Amino acid sequence: RTVPVIAIDGPSASGKGTVAARVAAALGWHCLDSGSLYRIVALAGMRAGVALDDEAALAALAAALPASFADGRVLLDGVDVSAEIRSEACSVGASKVAVLPAVRAALLDRQRDYRAAPGLVAEGRDIGSVIFPDATLKIFLTASAESRAQRRYKQLMEKGMAANMESLLQDLQERDARDAARPVAPLKQLPDAVLLDTTTMDVEQAVSFVLERVPADR
Numbered sequence: 001r002t003v004p005v006i007a008i009d010g011p012s013a014s015g016k017g018t019v020a021a022r023v024a025a026a027l028g029w030h031c032l033d034s035g036s037l038y039r040i041v042a043l044a045g046m047r048a049g050v051a052l053d054d055e056a057a058l059a060a061l062a063a064a065l066p067a068s069f070a071d072g073r074v075l076l077d078g079v080d081v082s083a084e085i086r087s088e089a090c091s092v093g094a095s096k097v098a099v100l101p102a103v104r105a106a107l108l109d110r111q112r113d114y115r116a117a118p119g120l121v122a123e124g125r126d127i128g129s130v131i132f133p134d135a136t137l138k139i140f141l142t143a144s145a146e147s148r149a150q151r152r153y154k155q156l157m158e159k160g161m162a163a164n165m166e167s168l169l170q171d172l173q174e175r176d177a178r179d180a181a182r183p184v185a186p187l188k189q190l191p192d193a194v195l196l197d198t199t200t201m202d203v204e205q206a207v208s209f210v211l212e213r214v215p216a217d218r
C-alpha cells in the first residue's frame, strides 16, 4: 500500500503554505514546503557570489545543500534563515533558479524522500505534475493577483519588514509569468486537479475544502 499524498500546487502567495501546514496538522501527516528548497538554493547562491543563471554551480549547491528543517524553522549551515528566505530578494531569486532543469533535478529525490507514513501534504508548483504524479488528491490553489499581493503585504508588515504594494504586485505577476512560461515543470492546473480559488475565502474555509476531499479509504 502506497503512502497517500495530497499535492497542493498554485501561484505565489496564494496561501498554499498555510493551508498545507493546517491540513497536515489536522491529519497528523508530514508536510513539505517545496518552495523553501528553491529559496534556500537562491540564498546559498547569492551568499556564495554565484550568478543566479549559473546552472552547473547552482545544481552543485542544490545537490549538497547543507539545509535542515526543524520545528517549522529552516536552517542553512546550522543558522536559522527562516525569515531571510521569505524576503523579496529570495522570492525573486528562487523563481530564477527554479527555471534551471539541473537545479530541479538535483532537488527531486530530496522532495520524494518526504513521502512517509502516515501521509504527506506537499505544496509547490509541480508536486502533482512531476514530484508525485500519483498523488491521492491534487489541488490547484489560487487567488486573484491583487488579493495575493494584499496578503503578502499584510504578512510583511506584521513581520515588521518593508513592503510596497505596487512593487509586490508587479513582482508577483513577473514571478507568475516566469513560473508559467518555463519549459520545465511549468505551473499549470492539471486536468485531474481540483480548483480551489481562495480569493474570497479565509484559511479555515480553504482547509475544510481540502479535508472534505481526502478519500476516506486512503
Ligand code: C5P
Residues within 6 Å of the ligand: 012, 013, 034, 035, 036, 038, 039, 091, 094, 095, 096, 098, 099, 123, 124, 125, 126, 127, 175, 179
Ligand atoms: O512557493 P514559493 O513562493 O515559496 O516558491 C518560491 C519559488 O520557487 C517559486 O516562485 C517557484 O518559481 C519555485 N518553485 C518551483 N517549484 C516548486 C516550488 C517552488 O519552481 N515545487
